[in-house]
Amino acid sequence: MNLGRAxxxxxxxxxxxxxxxxxHLFGGALRESARLWVTGKEWRHIEEQLAxxxxxxxxxxxxxxxxxxxxxxxxSAVLEKKALELYGAAVPPPQGSGAPLxxxxxxxxxxxxxxxxxxxxxxxxxxxxxxxxxxxxxxxLLERYxxxxxxxxxxxxxxxxxxxxxxxxxxxxxxxxxRLLFSGYLNAAVEGGxxxxxxxxxxxxxxxxxxxxxxxxxAARALVRLVELLGPxxxxxxxxxxxxxxxxxxxxxxxxxxxPVWRFLFDDGESCFINAFTGNLEPETSx
Amino acid sequence: xxxxxxxxLLLLLVLCSLFLTQxxxxxxxxxxxxxxxxxxxxxxxxxxxxxxxxxxxxITLYSRGQCHRLRPGETDFNLFWEKSSTMLQELAxxxxxYYAEPPPPEAERCFSLQFEPSLPLGPESIWLKGRxxxxxxxxxIRRLExxxxxxxxxxxxxxxxxxxxxxxxxxxxxxxxxxxxxxEQLCEELPEGELSLSRGLAVNLDAPLLVPVGVSSLxxxxxxxxxxxxxxxxxxxxxxxxxxxxxxxxxxGFIYTDGExxxxxxxxxxYSHPRLEKTxxxxxxxxxxxxxxxxSYHGGWVKNLRLQMLAGGxxxxxxxxxxxxxxxxxxxxxxxxxxxxxxxxxYHHGGLLSYRRNLYEPLEQPGDGVAVAxxxxxxxxxxxxxxxxxxxxxxxxxMELAYYLEGEEAxxxxxxxxxxxxxxxxxxxxxxxxxxxx
Numbered sequence: 001m002n003l004g005r006a007x008x009x010x011x012x013x014x015x016x017x018x019x020x021x022x023x024h025l026f027g028g029a030l031r032e033s034a035r036l037w038v039t040g041k042e043w044r045h046i047e048e049q050l051a052x053x054x055x056x057x058x059x060x061x062x063x064x065x066x067x068x069x070x071x072x073x074x075x076s077a078v079l080e081k082k083a084l085e086l087y088g089a090a091v092p093p094p095q096g097s098g099a100p101l102x103x104x105x106x107x108x109x110x111x112x113x114x115x116x117x118x119x120x121x122x123x124x125x126x127x128x129x130x131x132x133x134x135x136x137x138x139x140x141l142l143e144r145y146x147x148x149x150x151x152x153x154x155x156x157x158x159x160x161x162x163x164x165x166x167x168x169x170x171x172x173x174x175x176x177x178x179r180l181l182f183s184g185y186l187n188a189a190v191e192g193g194x195x196x197x198x199x200x201x202x203x204x205x206x207x208x209x210x211x212x213x214x215x216x217x218x219a220a221r222a223l224v225r226l227v228e229l230l231g232p233x234x235x236x237x238x239x240x241x242x243x244x245x246x247x248x249x250x251x252x253x254x255x256x257x258x259x260p261v262w263r264f265l266f267d268d269g270e271s272c273f274i275n276a277f278t279g280n281l282e283p284e285t286s287x
Numbered sequence: 288x289x290x291x292x293x294x295x296l297l298l299l300l301v302l303c304s305l306f307l308t309q310x311x312x313x314x315x316x317x318x319x320x321x322x323x324x325x326x327x328x329x330x331x332x333x334x335x336x337x338x339x340x341x342x343x344x345x346i347t348l349y350s351r352g353q354c355h356r357l358r359p360g361e362t363d364f365n366l367f368w369e370k371s372s373t374m375l376q377e378l379a380x381x382x383x384x385y386y387a388e389p390p391p392p393e394a395e396r397c398f399s400l401q402f403e404p405s406l407p408l409g410p411e412s413i414w415l416k417g418r419x420x421x422x423x424x425x426x427x428i429r430r431l432e433x434x435x436x437x438x439x440x441x442x443x444x445x446x447x448x449x450x451x452x453x454x455x456x457x458x459x460x461x462x463x464x465x466x467x468x469x470x471e472q473l474c475e476e477l478p479e480g481e482l483s484l485s486r487g488l489a490v491n492l493d494a495p496l497l498v499p500v501g502v503s504s505l506x507x508x509x510x511x512x513x514x515x516x517x518x519x520x521x522x523x524x525x526x527x528x529x530x531x532x533x534x535x536x537x538x539x540g541f542i543y544t545d546g547e548x549x550x551x552x553x554x555x556x557x558y559s560h561p562r563l564e565k566t567x568x569x570x571x572x573x574x575x576x577x578x579x580x581x582x583s584y585h586g587g588w589v590k591n592l593r594l595q596m597l598a599g600g601x602x603x604x605x606x607x608x609x610x611x612x613x614x615x616x617x618x619x620x621x622x623x624x625x626x627x628x629x630x631x632x633x634y635h636h637g638g639l640l641s642y643r644r645n646l647y648e649p650l651e652q653p654g655d656g657v658a659v660a661x662x663x664x665x666x667x668x669x670x671x672x673x674x675x676x677x678x679x680x681x682x683x684x685x686m687e688l689a690y691y692l693e694g695e696e697a698x699x700x701x702x703x704x705x706x707x708x709x710x711x712x713x714x715x716x717x718x719x720x721x722x723x724x725x
Binding site: 003004007008010011014015017018021022024025070072115212214248251252253254255256257258259275277278280282283 | 293530
């Protein structure tokens with residue numbers, strides 16, 4: 001028999017065998033990831049479904065399959081310490097217990113709830129820019145001021161802007177190693193180019209345990225659940241942001257676990273949190 | 288050259304196939320190492336059969352003008368209860384034994400079993416299966432020579448009389464004759480009407496009442512809180528443990544929730560599932576069996592735990608519609624441990640609405656004996672306390688000995704029900720125990 005021919009036949013045979021073995025070894029995982037990815041056709045169908053129910057998706061959405069674990073957090077005292085360092089010494093000691101602690105000094109009113117948010121009122125305010133400055137300019141100056149004062153720990157990221165009376169409120173979210181923490185925030189109110197109010201609540205996250213990671217529902221599934229839970233909207237509502245992060249309500253506790261959530265931000269400023277494990281609406285829908 | 292390439296490629300493919308075969312053959316994780324799916328049914332113990340779920344609250348024996356009360360856990364109590372239970376199970380067709388006339392007046396009252404909660408009767412139960420339904424509140428045995436009658440007093444107020452078959456009459460009579468009372472089992476039967484006390488005080492009774500008079504002292508008990516396997520407990524409440532998040536409270540307690548149900552572990556266990564869908568109601572026997580199943584699954588029956596109360600599905604549970612309620616209490620030397628201790632559940636056909644469990648185990652060595660004041664003295668003190676609050680001529684409804692949980696110690700108390708109010712007084716000092724509020 002021709003040796004060269006025999007080798008060719010054997011090469012084809014072993015190639016076939018290897019493909020068969022690869023299919024058995026890795027086929028399951030490939031099929032699984034393909035199942036979780038949302039195809040373009042499916043996505044168009046979801047967008048149509050949303051539009052029919054009165055929801056307009058006006059943002060890019062992560063369509064990949066993801067895994068996540070609970071994130072353990074505890075309340076952070078960083079801002080509280082900083083505020084007391086800056087303003088606490090010049091004012092009377094806190095009175096009462098359990099109630100929010102108040103410090104009042106010249107041009108500043110500091111209020112914080114032990115284990116809760118910190119509120120700072122600056123009167124008449126810290127001038128950042130002239131009244132004519134645009135929002136982007138004001139935001140840049142605000143961020144610089146917060147960094148200088150130590151009120152902007154690394155990881156705060158700009159989220160949105162709202163208006164209340166004459167005030168423009170800049171909302172920042174806490175971010176830790178690429179993970180958005182919707183429960184950790186800093187809101188800064190600017191009026192007439194001056195920073196007049198700060199409200200902040202920051203968390204101390206621990207590293208999530210990889211062995212506890214589970215698949216999370218896709219953004220597409222979360223959007224379908226959102227519509228199911230909120231019902232049809234009339235007039236139509238616009239979804240301007242859709243992000244995966246972590247969220248839970250505030251607990252007066254030592255530490256707690258936050259589930260991964262899909263946060264959908266509407267144009268009116270309302271946020272809806274869909275638990276990315278269960279697809280249920282997390283109780284508090286806005287921060 | 289071409290042949291060399293072919294040879295190398297063939298060799299590479301052979302090696303690759305060997306590696307892949309090895310991966311396929313040995314690379315899979317064994318079944319015991321695969322991640323739990325979290326959906327396995329988990330429970331603490333198998334549910335108890337109906338025969339072991341209910342024991343009488345007390346058994347009273349009458350002889351020579353005296354009465355003695357047996358308490359759960361005593362050897363004689365178990366003998367009388369086992370015999371009576373077997374008899375009620377064997378009398379599947381009670382219709383054969385109904386006795387239309389009243390028992391002869393010479394027939395002596397031998398003993399009676401009081402049931403709280405009631406003993407279910409009928410086809411769904413194991414006792415008197417031939418009955419269409421019913422719930423037994425008291426079983427009284429009367430005897431004349433070698434004949435015995437059983438008076439069945441039902442919770443609804445009806446009573447029926449059975450002339451027991453000769454075999455059972457002989458057995459019950461023999462059991463009764465063998466009974467040797469202990470001094471501490473002695474009770475006094477207070478007659479209906481006014482009971483005069485010293486210093487011009489008095490109480491009224493609208494029915495005869497048994498009061499323990501033979502107990503001169505009771506031991507104190509040091510207790511330790513029950514320790515349950517936390518992971519097992521979590522798996523009994525949450526179908527998928529992986530979806531449960533943990534909240535560590537500042538006082539050291541832990542809350543577990545999956546967003547629908549919540550479990551708090553701290554001083555005992557508190558569980559709540561407020562949004563549980565309401566389903567069809569439960570009849571008395573089904574409610575009893577469900578209660579037994581729920582406690583067996585979530586923590587189990589511990590030694591000396593007695594079902595003390597079972598209310599059918601006519602109770603309103605805040606925000607959850609009508610629900611059944613069951614309560615268990617620990618017994619120490621046959622006396623109930625009162626205070627923040629025991630098990631209380633609200634449930635319906637759809638499952639558990641809420642569950643509170645705070646149980647204690649006695650340490651091995653009981654403490655010192657505590658004197659038990661005579662019941663009249665205790666009544667005087669109780670009436671005086673009530674008079675200070677403006678109530679006079681009170682109606683005495685119940686008077687029993689019990690234990691009360693003070694910190695991690697069980698202290699003996701008198702439990703008195705006067706005019707619908709409960710009063711607890713320490714058996715020696717006749718003052719309310721620490722932490723108790725009327």
